[in-house]
Amino acid sequence: MSLFLMTFAPFLLIGCNLVWGILDFAWVARSPFRIAAVGLFTCASGFFIQTQVHHTENLPAWFIQKIPIFSVDHAVLAFFDKLVDVVIYAAGGGIVASALFLRAQLRFEQERREQTEIKEHTNQWIVKLERDLKFVEADARIEGIDNAQRRRSAILRTLGRYEKKLERANRILKAMGSSS
Secondary structure, three states: OHHHHHHHHHHHHHHHHHHEEEEOOHHHHHHHHHHHHHHHHHHHHHHHHHHHHHHHHHOOHHHHHHHHHHOHHHHHHHHHHHHHHHHHHHHHHHHHHHHHHHHHHHHHHHHHHHHHHHHHHHHHHHHHHHHHHHHHHHHHHHHHHHHHHHHHHHHHHHHHHHHHHHHHHHHHHHOOOOOO
16 A cells, blocks of 8 residues: 555646646646646546556456555555546546636627727717718719719618617627626
8 A cells, every 4th residue: 555655646746736837837828728638638647547546456466465565455546546536537627617718708808899899990980971971961062962862872871780780789798798
């Protein structure tokens, strides 16, 4: 049992320190994909550790008799197996879950930015079209009444499309909880 503890306990501590150190790098923390990769690596290392525990459990009796330091009680092996289940798989799953949450949060912020940009761009176009609509009457004297009517209807159609676009952006931003 002592060799088993001396062998696997340091690996467990080194592994936890390694995962924590990798997640501490800024280039990893900025990418949900890289965070998820670390979580999957953690789960894979847990699978490897469990495989090694099962290999230790299946050592032949003649080997254990010749080298008694490799004898390990089944209860200890079961404890380490459960420890791997609880600690390593839970940590790996938690890391993957945090990566998925971060990805959703980043996409939410990106959508909010896009809708805010659409709103600002649409507001600028609406102001421009309303200004053009004011000067249609003055242009009618220069270009003629028919051209002014066609231009007025074209401006009103375009203005209607932009107002619908603005309404949609405002509705999405309101659903996202934005006060602007």
